[in-house]
Amino acid sequence: MKEKVLVAMSGGVDSSVAALLLKKQGYEVIGAFMKNWSDTKDPLTGRCAWRSERKMALKIASKLNIPLITLDFEKQYKKEVINKMFDKYKKGITPNPDIDCNQKIKFPLLLKEAQKRKINLIATGHYARVKKSKNKDKKDMYELLRGKDETKDQSYFLYKITQEELSHCLFPIGEYTKEKVREIAKENNFPNYNKKGTVGICFVGKVNLKKFLQKKIKPKKGKILNPDGKIIGEHDGIYYYTIGQRLGPRYGFEIDRGNKNKPSKWYVAKKDVKTNTITAAPENHPLNFRKNIIIKNLHLISNKKETFQNKPTKVFSRIRHVGELLPSIFHYNKKTKQFQITLNEAITGVSEGQAVVIYEKDKVIGGGEIIFQ
Secondary structure (H helix, E strand, O other), rough: OOOOEEEEEOOOOHHHHHHHHHHHHHHHHEEEEEEEEOOEEEEOOOHHHHHHHHHHHHHHHHOOOOOOEEEEOHHHHHHHHHHEEEEHHHHOOOOOOOHHHHHHHHHHHHHHHHHHHOOOOEOOOOOOEEEEEEEEOOOOOEEEOOOOOOOOOOOOHHHHOOOOHOOOOOOOOOOOOHHHHHHHHOOOOOOOOOOOOOOOOOOOOOOOOOHHHHOOOOOOOOOEEEOOOOOEEEEEOOOHHHOOEEEHHHHHHOOOOOOOOOOOOOEEEEOOOOOOEEEEEEEHHHEEEEEEEEEEEEEEEEOHHHHHHHOOOOEEEOOOOOOOOOEEEEEEEOOOOOEEEEEEEEEEEEOOOOEEEEEOOOEEEEEEEEOOO
16 A cells, blocks of 8 residues: 655645655655735736645646645744744844744644644655664654755755654655756646746745835834944834845935945944844944854754753854855853854854754754844
8 A cells, every 4th residue: 555645735846846756656645735825916917826826736736646635824824924023023133934934834734734634744845855863772863954956955944843743754856956856847747847936935925025024013213323333324113124234225225334435335233122223334344243153942853952062063054044054163151051153254144033053964953043142
């Protein structure tokens, strides 16, 4: 009897090829389309974008001769991802809704639905891999590995995945490059073989973030200061701007840069929610750089915290999706009782609320949220 697998199918090329590969491997594949957001309109048809995505998923399911079920998680998605995203921006921090979506919606709810249907496995079109191993007690353990295609690797978004979820997970395209995935789709006459990859917020798509936030967070004017505390301009709400963001007329700001004969790029270096002020600094100013990162809500995938509490460990860190893998030291500060990352070299663009994900070679150790103190 064939083993069943519930495959999340979005209408995109990655999840379509994931379903195809699993069918070829002999699994009984059941497709699942998730309706998580109905507010985004298709610019061509003016209809809800999810309808055209579902239509494509149905076409692929028909080609593969597999059933496709539709799961409506919109209520949970708005509550657990979008509303919490607004709350975090109101506090002046920069969240990552894609990570929250995977942790709160995609994996737990898909797995719950699978188990309800007596299906033991779930699969997605993520560029990541799972490795099964044994721990010291000869118990099965599961490791999350980066996808083979470094330019598409999505392990950053998956660092909050649990052992339980990984034990039921398949990532069929993790060993492939995006180019190869498109090639497979074209060979099988998939109509979405050259469909553009999704960008922007998970399930919402590409939006003007400032306008999106303004739906729930009203503008509030405040001062822009230079590193010496002198007022150099005015902003319309610190919530709409993130650390490392460039300032200037093209970005809706006019600031006094000082020496007009020596033009320079200026960036958001600090934000203060209490005083509603932004501190800006020119390129290469020390205020723009950060070397030590404090981690909040640390989640480890297949290691115990004790492993790292007594011994600083050389690792690689990422502070954004497919960002550079930064040589770092992962250690525990016994005085503050906090886990920290110390980068070998200071970097710019580190925001509070962002995720820092930690790697040992191609294995994802885990990660957490960045906090400032």
